[in-house]
Amino acid sequence: MDFGFGREDEDFRAEARDWLGRHLVGAYASLPGRGGPGSEHEGAAVRRDWERELGAGGWIGLGWDRRHGAYGNRAASLTQQVVWAEEYARAAAPGRVGHIGENLLAPTLLAYGDEAQRKRFLPAVARGEELWCQGYSEPDAGSDLAGLRTVAVRDGAYYRVTGQKIWTSLAREADWCFVLARTDPAERRHRGLSFLLVPMDQPGRIEVRPIRQMSGTAEFHEVFFDGAVARGGHVVGGEGRGWRVAMGLLAVERGVSTLVQQIGFAAELDEVITAALRHGALRDPVLRARLTAQWAELKVMRWNALRTLGAAGDAGAPSVAKLLWGGWHQRLGELAVEVRGAAAALGPADWAVARPYELDAAQRLFLFTRADTLYGGSDEIQRNIIAERVLGLPRGER
Structure with a gap:
């Protein structure tokens, strides 16, 4: 098997290496390789600025499916995406705070979302302006995700989300959370679940608590939803079809x-x-x-x-x-x-x-x-x- 890269890939590598060399300066150079697993709490404000820097350079969302239209990202082949990832890691650039939006939410919206959802959320991710977290695991439904208890009740044009999520990375920094919740209480297990996009800025309705690890740091969080609001148009894939969407997301994770x-x-x-x-x-x-x-x-x-x-x-x-x-x-x-x-x-x-x-x-x-x-x-x-x-x-x- 040939695991090499072609001439266009190497030209792309040179461009990526040059851009990183010119922009990884000042405060951005103060967090070499930090902000990944085990240190996600470090330099959050600087890393958020760095996310916007990446967006302005066109380096977020490489290779997003362009059949649905352009959302601010540049075209890149699969091998060029690998090249960028390699150069980013070798440059010891700060850990990404936008990777959940770019690598999990975006492919999910491209596969299961509607055009209104793509136009609303993908450009903001590509510009590094909106950050996301993932609301899947619960205290009694971690690996057994189909046993989750968080509910979302229809209230006119909105849903009211109530429940608890756990092990949520970047919950304090995130602007949005994609939440798997039960919208049909009559159904059991994986049936009757929906995939909702929930804004995190809802004081009194969403509470984020850090979880202290034995390493002394707190990368993960508990998130409590108490009637948090999600728009009816922000259900991805349709009501009751959340399990299919959730499994599709895990496949690209x-x-x-x-x-x-x-x-x-x-x-x-x-x-x-x-x-x-x-x-x-x-x-x-x-x-x-x-x-x-x-x-x-x-x-x-x-x-x-x-x-x-x-x-x-x-x-x-x-x-x-x-x-x-x-x-x-x-x-x-x-x-x-x-x-x-x-x-x-x-x-x-x-x-x-x-x-x-x-x-x-x-x-x-x-x-x-x-x-x-x-x-x-x-x-x-x-x-x-x-x-x-x-x-x-x-x-x-x-």
């Missing part, structure tokens, strides 16, 4: 962004190997073999991501990708502390200037990756999907 993630993984692996050299851990043949395996598995993940990129109708590809990277990243977090030995348990050298419970990069990596096999769909759920939808095995008891 792991695309080009997976390759960006892997570039970040490669940088983390390099840091772990450097630490292993510094602390003499490579003299241990077992640790040496595990680090070698991590390097090889990362190569395989990249090739698998490139192989399945853009594959339509491959029900198992997203689940396989999630299983691969979740376990890999968790094992890397374990190695990050193991190669340092007992020193990995120590806090900052200078407690006089350190913040309470301050961790170094390796400690944060270890603690945060405990969640990698849970969030975004647990490993058990991914295996069920592969078994039932790909292998055709009998459904397990619910």
